[in-house]
Amino acid sequence: MGANLLVLGGTTEATALARALAERSVQATFSYAGRVETPRPQPIPHRVGGFGGVDGLATYLSDHNITHVIDATHPFAAQMSWNAFHACRQTGTPLLALTRAPWGAQTGDNWRHVPDMTGAVAALDGSAQRVMLALGRLHMDAFAAQPQHHYVLRLVDAPKIAPAVPHHTVVVARGPFSVVGDTALFKQHNIDMVVCKNAGGAGAEAKLHAARALGLPVVMIDRPDLPTRDNVATVEGVFDWLEGN
Numbered sequence: 001m002g003a004n005l006l007v008l009g010g011t012t013e014a015t016a017l018a019r020a021l022a023e024r025s026v027q028a029t030f031s032y033a034g035r036v037e038t039p040r041p042q043p044i045p046h047r048v049g050g051f052g053g054v055d056g057l058a059t060y061l062s063d064h065n066i067t068h069v070i071d072a073t074h075p076f077a078a079q080m081s082w083n084a085f086h087a088c089r090q091t092g093t094p095l096l097a098l099t100r101a102p103w104g105a106q107t108g109d110n111w112r113h114v115p116d117m118t119g120a121v122a123a124l125d126g127s128a129q130r131v132m133l134a135l136g137r138l139h140m141d142a143f144a145a146q147p148q149h150h151y152v153l154r155l156v157d158a159p160k161i162a163p164a165v166p167h168h169t170v171v172v173a174r175g176p177f178s179v180v181g182d183t184a185l186f187k188q189h190n191i192d193m194v195v196c197k198n199a200g201g202a203g204a205e206a207k208l209h210a211a212r213a214l215g216l217p218v219v220m221i222d223r224p225d226l227p228t229r230d231n232v233a234t235v236e237g238v239f240d241w242l243e244g245n
């Protein structure tokens with residue numbers, strides 16, 4: 001029996017992998033959580049929605065004769081990564097993570113590291129500023145606890161329910177973003193400060209270059225704990241790993 005992969009997606013890297021799998025005619029299914037209204041089309045079959053925890057995923061792997069799982073989720077999608085880790089262990093399915101290295105501060109950067117979203121909210125306890133919140137829909141409401149700021153919210157879809165932060169501007173856009181574009185955006189909105197997650201990778205890095213160029217402080221949310229598993233940083237690395245597993 002040939003390989004039959006499950007790719008846990010939602011990232012630029014997962015999309016690049018799907019393209020490479022299609023080009024090489026490797027059988028694979030792409031899995032979306034279903035967070036955005038119109039997921040990016042993929043050149044391989046896709047499914048949408050949660051599996052139902054560890055047991056649901058383990059059942060899915062067995063029912064669909066999945067031979068390998070590639071966890072190409074966002075590094076902050078820790079729940080999915082832990083579920084994949086346990087479900088693969090339960091079913092004996094080889095698991096590989098396709099992840100990007102975290103970003104590191106460079107000369108000229110002014111980063112304040114915080115361990116999580118709660119820490120980011122607490123870090124904003126000062127006087128009113130114009131804050132670029134590059135965090136996604138799920139986390140922005142937590143910042144209602146610091147209502148003094150004007151928040152610029154960059155979201156993939158226009159929100160159906162008004163954000164809980166009282167002063168805000170919504171910018172609907174989907175990455176990858178450019179340094180020129182992000183610099184212009186920060187200037188246009190008179191941004192004083194950027195809040196973001198340490199996603200790593202190229203697709204969302206532009207905002208850090210823009211912040212450096214404009215001398216803006218960045219509240220950098222460090223990564224959550226992730227399981228220890230085989231790990232590669234490139235699509236080519238996935239194919240090398242498949243040969244040995």
Ligand code: NAP
Pocket residue numbers: 008009010011031032033035048049050051052053054056057072073074076077078079080081083135136197
């Ligand atoms: P999460 O908290 O780790 O996952 C919560 C639940 O959503 C999981 O337990 C699972 O439900 C379902 N889920 C997550 N990813 C899935 C996938 N690829 N396919 C099927 N079900 C999935 O995840 P999250 O942080 O909400 O992220 C959701 C998706 O958005 C991920 O695919 C991720 O790659 C992408 N994304 C996340 C971020 C971020 O900052 N977190 C940024 C960009 C993109 P069940 O337990 O029912 O299986």
